[in-house]
Amino acid sequence: MSNSKLSLLTSGFVKNNPTFVLLLGMCPTLATTTSALNGLEMGLATMFVLILSNIVISLVAPVVPDKVRIPVYIVIIATFVTVLQLLMQAYVPAVYETLGLFIPLIVVNCIVLGRAEAFANKNGVLDSALDGIGVGLGFTASLTVIGIVREVLGSGSVFGWKFIAGDGILAFVMAPGAFLVLGYLMVLFNKFIAKK
Amino acid sequence: MAAKSNLRNMALCLTAVCLVCSAILGLVNKMTIEPIAAAQKAKTNATIAKVLPEFSGDVVPGSVNVAGVEYSYYEAPGAGYAITSVVGGFNGALSVMVGITNEGIVHNTSTLSHSETPGLGAKCQNDAKFLDQFKSWNPSEKTLLVKKDGGDVDAITASTITSRAYTLAISNALAAYNEIVKNVGGQNNE
Amino acid sequence: MEFILIIISAIFVNNILLAQFLGVCPFLGVSNKLSTAAGMSGAVCFVITLATVVTYILNQYLLVPFGLEFLQTISFILVIASLVQMVEIVLKKISPSLYQALGIFLPLITTNCAVLGVAINVVTKEFTFGGGEAHMLGLGEATIYAFATSLGYGLAMCLFAGLREHLALNDVPKAFKGMPIALVTVGIMAMAFLGFSGIV
Numbered sequence: 231m232s233n234s235k236l237s238l239l240t241s242g243f244v245k246n247n248p249t250f251v252l253l254l255g256m257c258p259t260l261a262t263t264t265s266a267l268n269g270l271e272m273g274l275a276t277m278f279v280l281i282l283s284n285i286v287i288s289l290v291a292p293v294v295p296d297k298v299r300i301p302v303y304i305v306i307i308a309t310f311v312t313v314l315q316l317l318m319q320a321y322v323p324a325v326y327e328t329l330g331l332f333i334p335l336i337v338v339n340c341i342v343l344g345r346a347e348a349f350a351n352k353n354g355v356l357d358s359a360l361d362g363i364g365v366g367l368g369f370t371a372s373l374t375v376i377g378i379v380r381e382v383l384g385s386g387s388v389f390g391w392k393f394i395a396g397d398g399i400l401a402f403v404m405a406p407g408a409f410l411v412l413g414y415l416m417v418l419f420n421k422f423i424a425k426k
Numbered sequence: 427m428a429a430k431s432n433l434r435n436m437a438l439c440l441t442a443v444c445l446v447c448s449a450i451l452g453l454v455n456k457m458t459i460e461p462i463a464a465a466q467k468a469k470t471n472a473t474i475a476k477v478l479p480e481f482s483g484d485v486v487p488g489s490v491n492v493a494g495v496e497y498s499y500y501e502a503p504g505a506g507y508a509i510t511s512v513v514g515g516f517n518g519a520l521s522v523m524v525g526i527t528n529e530g531i532v533h534n535t536s537t538l539s540h541s542e543t544p545g546l547g548a549k550c551q552n553d554a555k556f557l558d559q560f561k562s563w564n565p566s567e568k569t570l571l572v573k574k575d576g577g578d579v580d581a582i583t584a585s586t587i588t589s590r591a592y593t594l595a596i597s598n599a600l601a602a603y604n605e606i607v608k609n610v611g612g613q614n615n616e
Numbered sequence: 617m618e619f620i621l622i623i624i625s626a627i628f629v630n631n632i633l634l635a636q637f638l639g640v641c642p643f644l645g646v647s648n649k650l651s652t653a654a655g656m657s658g659a660v661c662f663v664i665t666l667a668t669v670v671t672y673i674l675n676q677y678l679l680v681p682f683g684l685e686f687l688q689t690i691s692f693i694l695v696i697a698s699l700v701q702m703v704e705i706v707l708k709k710i711s712p713s714l715y716q717a718l719g720i721f722l723p724l725i726t727t728n729c730a731v732l733g734v735a736i737n738v739v740t741k742e743f744t745f746g747g748g749e750a751h752m753l754g755l756g757e758a759t760i761y762a763f764a765t766s767l768g769y770g771l772a773m774c775l776f777a778g779l780r781e782h783l784a785l786n787d788v789p790k791a792f793k794g795m796p797i798a799l800v801t802v803g804i805m806a807m808a809f810l811g812f813s814g815i816v
Contacts, residue, residue, distance in 0.1 A: 253795060256644065257729045261637035294439055295431040301697055302443050304726075308690035309447040313454050316686060320461035323469065334689045334736055338727040340641055400545040405635050406807040413799030417791045447690065455686040514744040516814050517629070543813065587814070 238360040242368025249372035249412075250419040254340040258332045259373060260408040266389045269377025271325050272332065273370025278314055279336050280369075281362035283307045284350040288358035291351035303346045308337045341369060379411050474500055474508040477525025477534040481505035490605050497602040506533065509602050511595040516587045517541045520550070524599035530607075532563040532596060540588075547588030556582050556589070560596065570597045619760055626764035628812040632730050633772040634805055635813075639730030643773060644798060646721055648784075653777035655714060656721055657770030661763070663703060663725050664734055667696050668762035671735040672755055692735050693726075700726045730769060734762055776802065 248254045255276070262272040286306050294302050315333050318326040326333065336342065345365055350358040381387055384402030386394035401407050474485055485500040485508070499509040506527035513520050518541030525533040537551040549556055559580055563570075571577025572589050581589035632638050639660070646656045671692045679685055704722050707715045715722070725731060738758045742751055753761060779801055788797050 253644070254641065256640040257637050260640060290443075295435045297431040298436040298440050300723075301440060301694070304693055304697060305440075305443050305447050305690060308693050309450055312451050312686060312689050315689065316454050316458040316462070320458040320465060323462075323465040331733055331736060335638075335729050335733060337689055337693050338729050338732050340727055343727060397545045401807065403544055405637070405810065406803045408637065409799045409803030409806055413792075413796045413803060416796045416799065420796070421791050448687065451686055451690065512742070512744075519742055519744040 235357070235360055238357060239364040239367070241361075242364035242366065243371060244368075244423055246365060246368065247372060247419070248341045248365055248369045249376075250416050251424065252341070252344070254344055255369060256412075257335065258339060259376065260405075260412065262329055262332055263373055263377040263380055263408065263411075264403045265381040265385070265387075266374055266377040268328055269373035269375075270370060272329055273366070273373040275314060275318070275329065275333060276336055276339060276341065276369055277363070277366025279307065279310045280342050280345060280366045281359055282310045283342055284345060284358040284362035285355055286310075287346045288350040288353060288355050299351065300343075300347075303343060303351075304337070307342050307346070311337045341365065376411055376415060379415065380407055383407070383411075470500070473523050473536050473538070474502060474525070476536050477508050477523055478502050478505045479527065479533055488606070490602050490609065492598070492602050492605050495598075497599070499602065499606065504528075507603055507606060509599040510538065511599040511602070513591045513595045513598065515540055515542050515550075515591040516547050516585070517543060520588070520591050520595060522592060522595040522599070524596050526599065526603045530565065530600075530603065532560055532565065532600070535560045535592075535596060537592075542585070542588050547582065547585045549582045549585065550588055550592050553582065556580070556592075563596075565600055570600070618757075622757060622760050623764040623767075624815070626761055627768035627771060628809065629815060631768045631772055631809050631812075632734070632765045633769055634802070634809045636733070638733040639728050639769055642721060642724060642728055643769075643776065644795065644802075646773070648777065648780055650774060650777040650781060652717070652721075653773045654770070655717055657766070657773050659703065659707075659718060659722060660725055660728065660730065660769060661766035663696070663699060663728075664731050664766040664769075665759065665763045667692075667699050667731050668735050668738055669755070669759055670695050670699065672738060672758050675739045676755075688736065688739070693732060696731050696735070697726045730765075734765055738762065772805070776805065779805075 242248065244251075246252060249256075249259055258272055258276070263269040283303075283306055287303055290302070290306070291299070311334060314336070315326075318333065345361060349361050353361070378388055380402045381389075382398070384398045384400055384404075384407060386392055386396070386398040399407075402411065471485070481502045481504050483503045485502050487498065487500050489496055489498045491497075497509055497511065499507050501507050506525060508523055508525050511522050511524055513522075520540045520542070521538040523536045523538055525535070527533050535557065540548065540550060542548045542550060569577040570579065570593055572579045572581040572586060572593055574581065574586060575590070577593070579589065579593050626632075630636060633640065633643055642656065642660075646652055674691060674695060675685075675688065679687060679691065700723060703725075704715070707718075707722070738753055738761065743753055743757075743761070744751070780798065783797060783801065792800070
């Protein structure tokens with residue numbers, strides 16, 4: 231695979247990390263990272279929609295009049311989100327119930343519309359697909375890391391495997407913990423990974 | 427590159443996209459209607475099996491009205507009734523499925539949904555110490571109130587309100603059970 | 617009486633932002649100045665209330681009777697997008713200065729998860745206010761709930777904008793400047809609002 235294609239796949243981890251760099255998709259990041267598994271599932275669900283919508287939007291972008299492009303993109307994204315909803319309800323109902331409201335909210339996840347506007351409507355199908363995979367993987371990685379931290383501190387377990395008896399510091403699996411963990415992780419990311 | 431943005435093109439494009447997408451969704455919906463119903467049924471059946479003693483055969487859904495409130499339930503042939511009871515908990519609706527045998531004894535209970543505080547009221551979902559006391563609870567021998575209110579229920583530490591709500595859910599289910607038995611008795615006497 | 621319970625619950629106990637995590641992106645982006653935050657809150661309040669009413673009616677009289685619930689997500693977001701478009705046009709005519717002040721943030725209300733989130737919650741979840749029976753909301757209750765929710769959003773936003781204006785004048789460690797310290801601040805705010813749980 232040529233260098234530029236490979237860089238599309240890996241850009242989502244550091245350079246274009248949706249959570250820590252682009253600051254997009256904050257709502258699901260805060261709400262669904264109560265455990266590592268939940269974060270991972272949410273990331274994968276979003277990636278599913280991201281890849282498919284990127285592909286379709288890059289295909290139709292040449293024929294869509296400029297002034298209606300946003301509503302058209304939204305309809306396309308909403309279609310894939312609903313498909314995801316129906317498939318999840320049918321085949322993985324437990325995951326669907328855990329993620330709840332945030333599955334349909336993928337429609338308004340700024341990452342999906344943002345990549346469509348910034349990349350998919352200007353590039354070819356293969357590149358758009360790779361971009362979807364790359365940013366999706368970056369998002370999934372971020373969510374999983376935040377989920378791990380919150381689960382370890384808040385429930386004393388990781389991916390459901392408990393290593394202490396009883397509860398951890400419950401504040402971390404509740405609302406305040408989400409904001410605090412995200413803030414502190416952002417500091418660590420900026421200092422050590424992005425090296426600002 | 428993109429088509430011209432005149433009214434005709436815009437309307438055409440938007441309509442076409444909406445039609446195609448609705449068609450796709452209609453198709454996927456049709457494909458998944460059965461699996462979704464099956465998944466929900468499996469989940470309900472699993473909960474019913476948890477709250478009632480073993481039984482064979484299909485459950486029969488029903489609904490009964492007690493004091494203006496509708497209670498939906500499932501009748502398990504030979505085993506009893508699994509009644510869904512919803513009350514207001516500490517932080518939102520608390521929904522409990524109560525399994526009552528044909529002798530009027532509470533066989534087991536299961537929390538269906540809640541919004542209680544993690545680590546405190548949320549223990550109503552999986553804390554064995556709290557939940558096990560309701561197994562084979564005989565309402566004629568023990569009073570369904572928390573100890574603080576003069577009853578026999580051991581509340582969750584520091585979660586009196588949730589414990590009270592859970593206990594109330596079970597009492598309500600028993601009231602619904604009595605109503606069901608009354609109706610069935612009435613039917614049998616006709 | 618129940619309306620007061622709905623309002624208190626929506627603004628404090630289940631604050632859309634600090635407890636439900638909806639509407640966080642614009643919250644972190646717009647709240648630099650108190651005046652912008654106030655203007656944004658007003659616009660969001662209007663859109664949330666109107667959108668909830670319209671989507672509720674759409675769901676009740678069109679989607680449910682024809683078994684079209686699977687079209688909920690797509691139809692709701694289209695309604696919201698159209699409403700925002702209409703608000704833009706109307707605002708441009710009535711108050712061009714406010715329109716200019718809000719700038720890019722007005723069309724961004726479409727992608728505000730709070731709007732879609734409240735619309736979906738109202739037609740899918742059962743609510744209980746103050747120990748009352750859990751039930752699906754009627755149109756009147758839904759409207760009050762949506763309006764109160766957006767007030768809660770505005771409250772959180774304005775509180776936060778005030779705090780941020782102070783933060784900008786303080787000596788924040790370099791690594792924390794900008795987003796991180798904002799998030800820590802919101803985290804502490806969320807902790808404070810946790811204290812409201814259980815009062816209704």
